[in-house]
Amino acid sequence: MRKIYVFDTTLRDGEQSPGVNLNTREKLEIAYQLEKLGIDRMEAGFPAASPGDLAAVNAVAKAVKNVTVIGLSRSREHDIDAVREALIGAQDPCIHIFLATSPIHRKHKLRMEKHQVLETAQSALRYAKKYFSKIEFSLEDAGRTELDFMVEMVSMAVNEGVKVVNIPDTVGYLNPSEYGAIFKHLKENVPDIEKVQLSAHCHNDLGMATANTLAAIQNGADQIEGTINGIGERAGNTAIEEIAMALETRQEFFGAKTSLNLSEISRTSRLVSKLTGMVVPGNKAIVGANAFAHESGIHQDGMLKEKTTYEIMTPETIGLKESKLVLGKHSGRHAFREKLQDMGYELDEQQLNQAFSRFKELADKKKEVSDDDIMALVEEKLIDTPEVYKLETIYVTYGNRSVPTAKVRIIKDQEQELEEEAEGNGSVDAIYNAVDKATGEEVTLSDYSIKSVSRGKDAQGEVHVVLTQNDVSAQGRGLSTDILEASARAYVDALNQLIEKRKTFSRRERASL
Numbered sequence: 023m024r025k026i027y028v029f030d031t032t033l034r035d036g037e038q039s040p041g042v043n044l045n046t047r048e049k050l051e052i053a054y055q056l057e058k059l060g061i062d063r064m065e066a067g068f069p070a071a072s073p074g075d076l077a078a079v080n081a082v083a084k085a086v087k088n089v090t091v092i093g094l095s096r097s098r099e100h101d102i103d104a105v106r107e108a109l110i111g112a113q114d115p116c117i118h119i120f121l122a123t124s125p126i127h128r129k130h131k132l133r134m135e136k137h138q139v140l141e142t143a144q145s146a147l148r149y150a151k152k153y154f155s156k157i158e159f160s161l162e163d164a165g166r167t168e169l170d171f172m173v174e175m176v177s178m179a180v181n182e183g184v185k186v187v188n189i190p191d192t193v194g195y196l197n198p199s200e201y202g203a204i205f206k207h208l209k210e211n212v213p214d215i216e217k218v219q220l221s222a223h224c225h226n227d228l229g230m231a232t233a234n235t236l237a238a239i240q241n242g243a244d245q246i247e248g249t250i251n252g253i254g255e256r257a258g259n260t261a262i263e264e265i266a267m268a269l270e271t272r273q274e275f276f277g278a279k280t281s282l283n284l285s286e287i288s289r290t291s292r293l294v295s296k297l298t299g300m301v302v303p304g305n306k307a308i309v310g311a312n313a314f315a316h317e318s319g320i321h322q323d324g325m326l327k328e329k330t331t332y333e334i335m336t337p338e339t340i341g342l343k344e345s346k347l348v349l350g351k352h353s354g355r356h357a358f359r360e361k362l363q364d365m366g367y368e369l370d371e372q373q374l375n376q377a378f379s380r381f382k383e384l385a386d387k388k389k390e391v392s393d394d395d396i397m398a399l400v401e402e403k404l405i406d407t408p409e410v411y412k413l414e415t416i417y418v419t420y421g422n423r424s425v426p427t428a429k430v431r432i433i434k435d436q437e438q439e440l441e442e443e444a445e446g447n448g449s450v451d452a453i454y455n456a457v458d459k460a461t462g463e464e465v466t467l468s469d470y471s472i473k474s475v476s477r478g479k480d481a482q483g484e485v486h487v488v489l490t491q492n493d494v495s496a497q498g499r500g501l502s503t504d505i506l507e508a509s510a511r512a513y514v515d516a517l518n519q520l521i522e523k524r525k526t527f528s529r530r531e532r533a534s535l
């Protein structure tokens with residue numbers, strides 16, 4: 023199978039992401055991980071940019087052993103000298119020299135004619151050759167360069183003995199068929215083109231970096247350039263993990279492979295995200311948190327029956343433990359039952375149905391239902407107390423300068439509607455007074471506590487109360503994303519328990535007479 027070389031520029035083009043600044047220690051940490059990932063070439067920085075970057079590139083050059091370390095340079099002797107200094111101690115040093123070739127860059131940025139661009143690049147390559155046996159040359163903004171001038175520039179670079187010629191789509195302007203056609207054209211029109219490796223370097227301004235890079239591979243590119251998580255200038259670079267996994271997953275189509283240790287992808291992605299501070303979007307291909315997560319019931323059912331129904335690659339391949347079935351409002355009974363089994367609950371069909379409808383109610387209120395939420399709602403349902411009173415609705419009026427009032431509607435014995443309104447010292451007190459009025463029960467609230475059973479602003483609150491009546495006391499629990507509702511539920515639950523205990527108590531008393 024054809025090998026595609028991977029040139030990682032996370033530490034150079036990736037660091038050009040606005041707001042990202044990696045110090046030497048952070049660059050080293052990423053460099054070691056990239057080495058584990060098995061990339062072939064690593065662009066560690068732009069040594070002429072600053073003394074700090076020169077030192078960081080030097081530290082990386084001395085540290086990594088199995089990767090070619092590269093420093094970027096303009097077509098200027100001063101920059102080339104900086105790369106020379108930075109790569110002292112590298113096992114396999116390489117300089118990457120670039121010059122823009124497109125009419126826009128020639129006219130406005132470089133203010134050079136074509137022949138000056140050619141001569142400037144040529145003289146830089148000649149100078150660099152004295153010190154480096156490995157040179158890569160890039161035609162910056164190749165994507166908007168005239169084809170015949172590109173052929174002229176690439177031919178010059180081949181004649182100067184560079185090892186790699188890079189064809190960047192610097193501003194992410196091209197589409198796959200145009201970018202692929204450039205590689206085909208160069209292969210067919212540059213004499214001795216087989217003496218160099220051709221490289222693809224794409225930016226993602228129109229979201230086509232991965233597609234363009236794959237098109238270049240199909241048209242003969244030997245090397246791909248990119249970054250981990252696709253970070254980089256503006257909309258970023260080609261995401262290396264996307265190319266590696268596309269080639270792996272569609273081997274029969276591309277007939278090419280990288281030699282990356284794919285199981286290091288996930289770890290590398292997390293490290294780069296942590297050290298650059300660039301959060302990976304949940305839906306990012308391959309490494310996003312949702313890339314192997316399934317939320318909807320039909321998909322979850324398919325996954326439980328056969329994973330290939332909804333997964334074209336396995337999470338294990340990139341170093342993750344397993345796919346996730348996330349429980350939310352689109353989930354179905356199959357996934358819910360599976361989750362309960364994983365958590366060690368064995369529910370009969372009726373209990374499962376009850377828990378499932380409580381789960382759906384909760385899922386309507388919460389974005390994601392956590393294990394703690396499920397545990398709380400299942401255990402609440404497992405305690406089977408006959409419900410004399412059932413809380414139907416509550417309305418609470420509260421203002422910091424008015425007396426809190428609450429109105430409750432309770433169904434007694436499944437048929438009798440009880441509705442009452444009361445005031446209180448606070449909202450909870452008002453609710454409890456209204457419940458007392460509606461039920462006619464005289465109880466003392468001996469204990470009240472509240473805790474959060476899950477995290478986040480939409481976490482469920484669990485209220486625990488103890489009610490006492492004469493010598494009988496009973497506990498009640500209530501669960502809701504709203505703490506007032508949880509408080510009301512707990513109180514009504516405790517009343518039901520109290521009534522149950524009262525019955526047992528009076529049976530025992532009668533028996534002892």
Ligand SMILES: CC(=O)SCCNC(=O)CCNC(=O)[C@H](O)C(C)(C)COP(=O)(O)OP(=O)(O)OC[C@H]1O[C@@H](n2cnc3c(N)ncnc32)[C@H](O)[C@@H]1OP(=O)(O)O
Pocket residue numbers: 035038068070071072095096097098120121122131132162192255
């Ligand atoms: C497509 C890419 O990603 S290219 C890499 C981009 N990365 C960076 O620019 C990060 C590092 N850059 C820097 O720290 C600074 O830009 C430096 C140190 C390199 C240069 O700083 P300054 O000397 O202050 O120049 P400044 O950045 O303002 O302007 C760039 C100059 O380089 C010239 N230039 C741009 N590209 C090249 C090139 N490949 N070869 C030669 N000259 C170039 C520009 O025409 C301009 O020249 P001018 O001063 O004669 O007008």
Ligand SMILES: CC(C)C(=O)C(=O)O
Pocket residue numbers: 035120160161162163188190191192193223225
């Ligand atoms: C220096 C070159 C390769 C570059 O980063 C670009 O053109 O995007």
